[in-house]
Amino acid sequence: MGASESKLEFKEDIFRLAGEEDIAIESQWWTRFLQLPETAEDVQALWSTTDLRSLTLNTPTDRPLPNTQTSPKKNVETLIYRTIGRLLTLQTRRVYSDPNSPIAPEVLNGVRILTRLLPYIYEAEHLHDWEEQFFWTPRKPVSYVDPKNNKSKYFDGLDETKSVSEEQRDTPLGPPLGEQLVDILINYLFFPNFTLPARKDVNGLPELKPSYIVWQSGIGANKGVGMTKENEKNAVEVLRLLLALSSRALYHAAGIVAERDNKPLTYLTTQCDRQITLNTICSLLNTVLKYNQNPWTFPIDLGGPTKDTKQPLVTSCLQFLLVLITYPVPNNGANEFRKALGRLHRAEDFQFIVEGLRQILIQPASGMFRPVQRLTSTVPPIAPETLSLFWELLQCNKRFRSYLIDTDRARDFVVLVLYYAIEAKDDPAKQGTVRMCVFILQTLSVEEKFGQKLNVPFTFHETLPAVLQIANFHGSYADFLIGHIHTLLTSSNRGLESLHPALLAIVNNIGPYVQDLQRATSSMLLNVFVSMSQPSFLLANESNHLLLVSLLDAINAILEHQYEENRRFVEVIVKSRKRFEALRDFTVDGALAEVDRMAMERKDAGEATGHRSPARPGSLDSTRAPASTRSSTLNNVPEDSAFSIGDDEEDEEEQTSNLSSPTSAPTSALDDAVPSQSRNMSEKARGKQPIGQTSFSHTTSRNTSTTSLHALHALQTSTSHQNFTPTPEWLHTFLPHLPLHTILTTINHAKEPHPRANKAEDAGAVPSATTKHAGEGGEEEAKEGKLLPGRFCFISQMLIDMVLL
Structure with missing residues (x-):
C-alpha cells in the first residue's frame, strides 16, 4: 500500500464504515480491508483512534443520549464476522485461482484488524453486555435489510454465501464466535506455510491442515521444526491477537478482577484438546528458554531500536505463557496449562529450564560483560517476566523446587534474584520486580534443605557487580542473604513497606539452619x-x-x-x-x-x-x-x-x-x-x-x-x-x-x-547443628510456609539449674 492514492482510498473506506448504515454482509467491498494493507504499520496508521472510537459509538434515533448506548454500529459486527470468516476460510479451503498463492498477507491483515479493534471494544463500558452476547453465546444467523424490498435477509455470519431462511433465524448455527476465534488462532500457531515451514500434501499442494508439533527443541521435543524468520514474525502477530483477546481483565477495576470470568482464557485453559495444550506450552516455554544461549549475541543498547529479530517472539511467548499458567479458573476449576507445567519431572527437563532461566537473568550480573557494561542494557527487557515464570515454576512444581535445591543451583539464583531486587529497590516504577524477587526468596526459604545449603562460604564476592557487593564482606550465603535483606528493610523507598513481613519471614524460615x-x-x-x-x-x-x-x-x-x-x-x-x-x-x-x-x-x-x-x-x-x-x-x-x-x-x-x-x-x-x-x-x-x-x-x-x-x-x-x-x-x-x-x-x-x-552443655543439653528442629509433620508445615516449632531443651535445663541455685 505504498501509493498515496491507495492509502487515501482505504481511508475513505474506513470513513464509510462510520458514515453509512448497515452495509450488506455479502458485498465484496469488505474484502478490501483484508487485501489492501501491506504492513502492520499501514493498519496501525490508517485505523486511527478517532476512527475506531467512532465505530463503537452508536446513537440510535430512539436513544439520543450517548450514555445510553448498548451496541456499536452494525458495520462493526459485519466487519468482525467477515474478518473471522475469512480467517476460517483461508484455513479450511483453497480460495485463490492459483492454489500455490500464499495465504499469509490476508491472514496477517485480518489478525491485525482484530488486534487493533478489540481494545476499543473492551474499553467501552456501554458495550459490555453486547460483547458478552455477541462473542460468548451460541452463534445465530445475522440479519440485514434488503434495500430493494425493505425485507430482512438472514446469513451465516462466517460464510456470507450461505443464506438462512426466516424460519431458522433463531436456530443456533454453531458454538460462540469467541470460541471459534480462539480455535482459529491456535490452529494458526501450528499452521504450515504460515507459522511453520512450508509443507506439501499428497497432491503436491500447500498443506491446509494444522500440525501440532513443538516449535523448538527442548522439553517434549529433541528437534525443532526449523521456523524461518517469516514464520516467527507471523507467530508474533497471532500471539499479539491472543493477548489482546485475553486482555479483558485490564478493563476491570482492580478489586473485582479475580471475581470476573475471562471467557477466552477460561475456554483456553479448560476446553483445549490435551495434545494442543501440551504442544502449545512446550513451544512457548522452549522458545523462551532457548533465547540468547550465546552470550556474545546479547543485544547492545546504542539508544536505537533493537536489531534482535528473535526478541519480539520471545517476549510474546513469555507474556502469553504467563497469562495461561497464572489464570485462576472460576469455581476452582483446573487450569490444564498449569497442571502440565506442574507435571514436569524429568531431570533433563529441569536442567534445561534452569540453564535457560539463568542465561536470561545472568546477563547484567555476569562478570564477562564488564568491559562493555556501558553499552549493554542494565536489565534484559524480559527480566521481570522471566522472574515471574521462575516464581510460578517454584510454586506449581515441587519436583523442580527440590531439584533446584538438591543440585545447589538455588544458591546461584539467590544471587541473581538479589541483584534484581537491589538494582530496582530505589525506582518506584520497578516495585513489582522487587516484590517478585522477595516472593521467590520466600518460596525457596520454606524448604529445609535450602536453609542448610546457605551455610556454604561465599567465595566469589569480589566478582559481583558493584550494586551487589557488601563492604568488607566475608561469610556464607546466609550472611550474604541476610545482609541484603537488611538493605531492603532499611531502604528509603516507602513503597517497599508492605514487603517487610515477607523479608522477616525469610529470616525466620532459614533461622533454624544458619550457622x-x-x-x-x-x-x-x-x-x-x-x-x-x-x-x-x-x-x-x-x-x-x-x-x-x-x-x-x-x-x-x-x-x-x-x-x-x-x-x-x-x-x-x-x-x-x-x-x-x-x-x-x-x-x-x-x-x-x-x-x-x-x-x-x-x-x-x-x-x-x-x-x-x-x-x-x-x-x-x-x-x-x-x-x-x-x-x-x-x-x-x-x-x-x-x-x-x-x-x-x-x-x-x-x-x-x-x-x-x-x-x-x-x-x-x-x-x-x-x-x-x-x-x-x-x-x-x-x-x-x-x-x-x-x-x-x-x-x-x-x-x-x-x-x-x-x-x-x-x-x-x-x-x-x-x-x-x-x-x-x-x-x-x-x-x-x-x-x-x-x-x-x-x-x-x-x-x-x-x-x-x-x-548440662557437656551432657548435650545445648543443641548442636544437627539437632532436629521439628516434630512430626514438620516437613509438611515447612512446605506450607509455616514457622518451625522449637524444642526448648537447653532453655529448660538452664531454668532448672537457675532454680536449684
Whole structure:
C-alpha cells in the first residue's frame, strides 16, 4: 500500500464504515480491508483512534443520549464476522485461482484488524453486555435489510454465501464466535506455510491442515521444526491477537478482577484438546528458554531500536505463557496449562529450564560483560517476566523446587534474584520486580534443605557487580542473604513497606539452619531489632508490633536450633542485653508516658525553631503529628549502619553515648531505648518484672507494615492508619506476650555461668547443628510456609539449674 492514492482510498473506506448504515454482509467491498494493507504499520496508521472510537459509538434515533448506548454500529459486527470468516476460510479451503498463492498477507491483515479493534471494544463500558452476547453465546444467523424490498435477509455470519431462511433465524448455527476465534488462532500457531515451514500434501499442494508439533527443541521435543524468520514474525502477530483477546481483565477495576470470568482464557485453559495444550506450552516455554544461549549475541543498547529479530517472539511467548499458567479458573476449576507445567519431572527437563532461566537473568550480573557494561542494557527487557515464570515454576512444581535445591543451583539464583531486587529497590516504577524477587526468596526459604545449603562460604564476592557487593564482606550465603535483606528493610523507598513481613519471614524460615553468622550480619539483625523495638515504631499503628514479633521469632529460631554454631550471634545478643531488657520493661503505662514525653520534646523543639507542632502536648495526639514536625529524639539509635558492639558493657555504653541527638540533651542510646518509667529502676528491680512466655503467631501478611525502617525514630503515619490511637487495651493484647523468654534466658545464662550449666552443655543439653528442629509433620508445615516449632531443651535445663541455685 505504498501509493498515496491507495492509502487515501482505504481511508475513505474506513470513513464509510462510520458514515453509512448497515452495509450488506455479502458485498465484496469488505474484502478490501483484508487485501489492501501491506504492513502492520499501514493498519496501525490508517485505523486511527478517532476512527475506531467512532465505530463503537452508536446513537440510535430512539436513544439520543450517548450514555445510553448498548451496541456499536452494525458495520462493526459485519466487519468482525467477515474478518473471522475469512480467517476460517483461508484455513479450511483453497480460495485463490492459483492454489500455490500464499495465504499469509490476508491472514496477517485480518489478525491485525482484530488486534487493533478489540481494545476499543473492551474499553467501552456501554458495550459490555453486547460483547458478552455477541462473542460468548451460541452463534445465530445475522440479519440485514434488503434495500430493494425493505425485507430482512438472514446469513451465516462466517460464510456470507450461505443464506438462512426466516424460519431458522433463531436456530443456533454453531458454538460462540469467541470460541471459534480462539480455535482459529491456535490452529494458526501450528499452521504450515504460515507459522511453520512450508509443507506439501499428497497432491503436491500447500498443506491446509494444522500440525501440532513443538516449535523448538527442548522439553517434549529433541528437534525443532526449523521456523524461518517469516514464520516467527507471523507467530508474533497471532500471539499479539491472543493477548489482546485475553486482555479483558485490564478493563476491570482492580478489586473485582479475580471475581470476573475471562471467557477466552477460561475456554483456553479448560476446553483445549490435551495434545494442543501440551504442544502449545512446550513451544512457548522452549522458545523462551532457548533465547540468547550465546552470550556474545546479547543485544547492545546504542539508544536505537533493537536489531534482535528473535526478541519480539520471545517476549510474546513469555507474556502469553504467563497469562495461561497464572489464570485462576472460576469455581476452582483446573487450569490444564498449569497442571502440565506442574507435571514436569524429568531431570533433563529441569536442567534445561534452569540453564535457560539463568542465561536470561545472568546477563547484567555476569562478570564477562564488564568491559562493555556501558553499552549493554542494565536489565534484559524480559527480566521481570522471566522472574515471574521462575516464581510460578517454584510454586506449581515441587519436583523442580527440590531439584533446584538438591543440585545447589538455588544458591546461584539467590544471587541473581538479589541483584534484581537491589538494582530496582530505589525506582518506584520497578516495585513489582522487587516484590517478585522477595516472593521467590520466600518460596525457596520454606524448604529445609535450602536453609542448610546457605551455610556454604561465599567465595566469589569480589566478582559481583558493584550494586551487589557488601563492604568488607566475608561469610556464607546466609550472611550474604541476610545482609541484603537488611538493605531492603532499611531502604528509603516507602513503597517497599508492605514487603517487610515477607523479608522477616525469610529470616525466620532459614533461622533454624544458619550457622556461623558473622559479627557484621548479627549486628544487622540487632540494628533492625533496635529500630523495631522503639516506642515510636510500636505505637505508630496497630500492626507494627507484628513485625517485631516476627523478628523476635527469627532470633529465637537461631538460638534454639543453632546455639553452639552461632557463637558470634550469641555474643552480639549478650552484648545488647539492655536493649532486650528495655523491651521487657516496656509496660503499658510506660508506653503512654513515652508518647507524652515525645510530644513534649516535639513541642519544645518547635518552640525553639519558631514553629509550633500541631499535636497537643501531653496527649496521644502526638502520634498523629505530620512527619515534617517530628523531632528526631531517637537518632542516637543506629538504623542504617551496623550496630556497634564493644568488647564489654562499658565499651557499649561509651560508644552509644557519643551518638546523642542534636535536638535534645546528650543521653545514651541505652537510655533512649529504655522506657522512661524504667530508667531509674535498679537492675535487680527490673529483673523481677515478668517475662512474657506466650509466643505470638507468625504472620506473613503483605500489608502488615505501614512504617519504613529508615525513619523508625519518628512516629510514622499513613493514610490507612492516620486515625489510629494506641489505648491501654490494645497494648495489653501484645506487650505481655512478646516472645522474649528464649532471648532473656540465653542472656541470663551467659551473664551467670555456673558448673551446672557447663555440665548440662557437656551432657548435650545445648543443641548442636544437627539437632532436629521439628516434630512430626514438620516437613509438611515447612512446605506450607509455616514457622518451625522449637524444642526448648537447653532453655529448660538452664531454668532448672537457675532454680536449684
